[in-house]
Amino acid sequence: xxxxxxxxxxxxxxxxxxxxxxxxxxxxxxxxxxxRDVNLRIAPAEIFGLLGPNGAGKTTTISIxxxxxxxxxxxxxxxxxxxxxxxxKIKQIIGVVPQDxxxxxxxxxxxNLLYFGRMYGLSGSELQERVExxxxxxxxxxxxDEPVRHFSGGMKRRVNMIAGVLxxxxxxxxxxxxxxxxxxxxxxxxxxxxxxxxxxxTIIYTSHYLEEAQNLCTRVAIIDKGSIIAxxxxxxxxxxxxxxxxxxxxxxxLTGSDWNN
Numbered sequence: 672x673x674x675x676x677x678x679x680x681x682x683x684x685x686x687x688x689x690x691x692x693x694x695x696x697x698x699x700x701x702x703x704x705x706x707r708d709v710n711l712r713i714a715p716a717e718i719f720g721l722l723g724p725n726g727a728g729k730t731t732t733i734s735i736x737x738x739x740x741x742x743x744x745x746x747x748x749x750x751x752x753x754x755x756x757x758x759x760k761i762k763q764i765i766g767v768v769p770q771d772x773x774x775x776x777x778x779x780x781x782x783n784l785l786y787f788g789r790m791y792g793l794s795g796s797e798l799q800e801r802v803e804x805x806x807x808x809x810x811x812x813x814x815x816d817e818p819v820r821h822f823s824g825g826m827k828r829r830v831n832m833i834a835g836v837l838x839x840x841x842x843x844x845x846x847x848x849x850x851x852x853x854x855x856x857x858x859x860x861x862x863x864x865x866x867x868x869x870x871x872x873t874i875i876y877t878s879h880y881l882e883e884a885q886n887l888c889t890r891v892a893i894i895d896k897g898s899i900i901a902x903x904x905x906x907x908x909x910x911x912x913x914x915x916x917x918x919x920x921x922x923x924x925l926t927g928s929d930w931n932n
Contacts, residue, residue, distance in 0.1 A: 687748075688842065688873050689713040689736070694745035696731050696897075705731045707897040709745070713890075718864065718874045720888035722881065722918070728897040729877045733844055736875070737767050750841060766840035770847040772827050773834065776820040780811055780830045783819060784837065791838035798837075805833040808866070810859055825856025832860060842873045849880065861887055881918040891918070893925065900925050 689711070696706040706728050713719045723729050734740045735747065738758045747754035749761045774783050781802060788798045806812045809829040819827060828848065836843060848864075849857045861883065868874055868889075878884050884891055885905045892902040901908055901921065908921055 686714065687712040688715040688750050689875070690746075690748045691732075692746045692748075694732070694735065694747065695743045696728075696735065696740070697743045704743075704897050706735075706742070709894070709897075709899055711892060711899065711902070713873060713875065715873055716868060716871045717889040718868050718876060718887055720884040720891035721875060721877045721894060722884055722891055723877075723894040724879075727894045729894060730846065731897075732894070733846055733875070733877065736844060737765065738762060764841045766835040766838065766843045768832050768835035768843070768845045768848055770850060772831050774819050774827060774830055777818055779816045779818055780806065780822070781815040783830060784833055787834040788837045793837060801837050801839075802833075805837065809833060809863055823853065823856070825852035828852050829856060829859060832863065836867065836872075840872065842875070843867065844875045846877050847879065848876065849878065849883065857883075885918050893918075893921070895925070 690713075691709055691711040694706055694709040695704060697704045709728070709732065721729050721732060731740070735742050735754070736749070738754065738761065750764055752760050754761060775786070778786070784802045784805070785798065788794075788802060793801065803812070806815050809832065811826065811829055811833075814822070814826065819830060822830070832845075832848060835845075843864075845864075849860055852860070864874055864876070864887065876884070876888065888905060890902070890904050891908070892899050894900070905918060909917065
């Protein structure tokens, strides 16, 4: 695990770079609601953890923020832009790192990154410099010219991470960025996220690894059955009422179920 993020958490009254108001989503006319009146404010340059079990609404929330699906109700504002009216402008300032590896396995790491960089409109020396710097920061410079198919799962996730941040987005959205990776790769990825946050990037992060979120995030929200059931800094959430030793204990108390079920 990396060192705990020691940056101060933003105050509740801080200006929001992402504001979600009364967000709801229902799949199908008579389907069960995936999101129910979700309200969140995320301040600039924080690492915000959206935590919850499978089917809780994490992926639906992220998919709406990325413009992949439309909400059934509510409003979303990203850096002052309305998601409903300014989706193209929003897409220019966000980066997305999906849970599934989105790479061309027959290409080398460098070739993949050059390709994705060009898709973002980068070119020339600027693109080359960003690729080389990112490969170095994530410990891949010595394997950069090997086909990705030869990489371990952790190394592929590191390349996947770089592909989502080459254009230096103001907001980075990550869906389970460390799932199934080795301890070394997890540490490299998490340390890199702290570096991005310290440089001013706002990060929204989902994970099943609660100890990881506890050490990494400035604030977290726990979502269950489509509703936010707790929100705040990890320290505040664990200290409210009876002291809880960790976020997993808090989750069990709030939902009455094991995190992994």
